[in-house]
Amino acid sequence: MKHERCHLENKWEEADKLLTDLLNIKSVNGRDDEGQVALFLKAYFESFGISSEIQKIDEKHSNFVTHIPGRDHSRHILMNGHMDTVPYGDLDKWNTDPGTAVLDPEGRVFARGASDMKSGLAMLSYAIAHVAEKGTPAFDITFAATCDEEKGGLGANVFSESKLLPKVTEILIGEPTYLNLGIAQKGCLWLELSFEGITGHGAYPEKGLNAIEEGMRVASLLKAAVQKESNPVLGHATAQVTKIEGGVAPNMTPDRCVLLMDIRMVPGQTKEDVLRCLSEILKDRNKIDPRLICHYEVKNERVSVEIGRDARLTKDLKHILERQGEEPEYTGISYFTDGSAILKALPDAGVLLFGPGDPELCHQANECVELEKYHKAIEVLMEFISNGK
Template sequence: MTAYSPNSDQTPAARAASVAPEGALAWAQWMIQRKTVALTGSEQAFAEQLAGLLPAKAADIRVHPAGDGRANLIATCHGATPGPHIVFCGHIDTVPLGAKPWSCDPFGAEVRAGRLCGRGAADMKGGNAAMLAAFLDLADQREFPGRLSYALTFGEETGSEGAALMVKDGSLPRFDVMIIGEPTNNRIVRRHKGALWLRVSARGRTGHGSMPQMGINAIDLLTNLSAVLRDALAGLGSDPQLDRTTLCLTRLEGGVQTNVIPDFAIAEFDIRTLPGQDIERVLGIARDLARDLCTQQPGAGISFEVIASLPALDTPEDDLSLRAVAEACAALGLPEVAAGGASYFTDASLLQNLGGSVVIIGPGEPSEAHQTDESLSVEALETAVSLYREIAIRLFTLYRPVTRSAVAADI
């Protein structure tokens, strides 16, 4: 763990060489201009540079390295009096660019026709920047009761590894409410699917491609398992907001030559589960179906490796946090829309284990996430700053501890 202060010898050199951006747009551009593609070991450098730019007088700023160039960042400001712990949370990493050429520099952070362009603009450096701008405004005033934290994780796109570390090492204290700025078009999301990522290995029997009946095709084993498991999971029930449990075969490798039956293959399954579903039960269904397939072809074998196991989020509809967020949206004149659900997962899958309620709301549009020419409305970004500030103020009021004098006054 590294703590930063104006006189710290551990402050990054970037601190002296850089000037802190002003406003959410400038912060978002600064973030996009720093490449933090998942699994490239770039999150620690990002976290240290950002920590070096934040005003130490406004918050206790700490970077928590995880090795291999990865790190979480947590900044915490204590208010004027005791009260709840509210957290703004996002992730540092982005997905890769993909094969399709971009019409803009993906790391240039150019503004075109009122939209900020670049990898991570929507998912979720725009949200991170808006939350940071609101955090700094509130931290500068310190007129709230309680604690306000700004937390950024590494590895969300690859299975919420940074969030897992936050829970394990206790670096983020238990909270009352967490706001996650994932792309929702500034609309409230209170629930989302969970995820079970599986790496599935199949062993068969090789043979000549002209005589498929003489071998056991390992690729066929995996595609057949994918089909029967997809149908079985779809039959587990439905949800009015989140539809059904889904399976997507996202990777498949196998075979050595066109005319040779493959005797080994590996696939990866992306399974998305519904709130209330037991992930272990889902894994059990997969194992049972694999066993059935192998029984039909003596000599076949299928094994599983769990890459990630992330529970769903299901914040109750009557939760106090949702009331505060809805009131904040109404105060800013945003469309009145019932709190919805999302098919993706977020770090909330794991961070909800730290206690309080979690609400997801951010300026990005979900349809822009992971896209070529990803972009974000600058107007939505600026609206989000006011929205986060208003949400925090209302949460601090609603979750303020009841004092003895207040109780006496009500009697």
């Protein structure tokens, strides 16, 4: 695949073409070959004379990585974006083909991934390539486009465990923030709870131990404990039962129940805190009825992420946005990003989210991005990469 560069009359024609080209490469998680996006990016950067590497994981998954030295080697920023999208959903709810970029008269581009987050990926690619072509960036840059973010974070995990990840000082992720500064994101804990009770005749519930009722009681107590914690930007932590299995027949007391809980933790709240709460709840329940048995398994863990308002990266982007006439807000997101996976390898690096996409449109039918926001995001990022502040 070769990316042809040409001289274009419209200032933003090349940037818009980059965006639509990325959107037209189908990269639905679990269905398509996300490596095609990585190959496209490699060709794009090669057209600027910038070398890069494809980190192949399997037949459908690859990462794209490039390293660009800057003037200040004491500052090294990892810029990251993911290449995959979620499925299209109900096609009848779309006004356009979600697999093809469509520009409307109001300057919006519609397609799956327009906001989440191929506009952010295009922003990073365009800004990095153009600044590097004209001169030397203000700081060292590693740009990593990762796969499988929407499901298991395979790309970020493999990248973080490889030699391709240097010791960076800061991390900037192009997730949709609508030009605001994403300074916090909730962590995630998927917890499977397996309860064992005592079966019996449905007419004599007092002789058995209802595993479903006990499981829901424990889940309710854990939810209440988890949701006491809060964050000024993110609000309260959340917890909910998202899946339940149990029971044999209408006239039998269930002796088995398996619950899956989706717990979203705020910064300062950890997996260990949640499991400690669970242990205390189970001890209290066993005092009431020692026959109850509960086993748990952590199915997924993503740490919460937070960067200070006074952090260098936050202040630099804020000042540039304000100089360019924007009034950015400090925001947070309740879902996790690849930042939480990368932080396992670099726990001291601050993570800031900044991108042109609208977080309200993520995973929705008729997902789109405003070209005005996309262009402004590129201008902000190019100034940052060029001058460092």
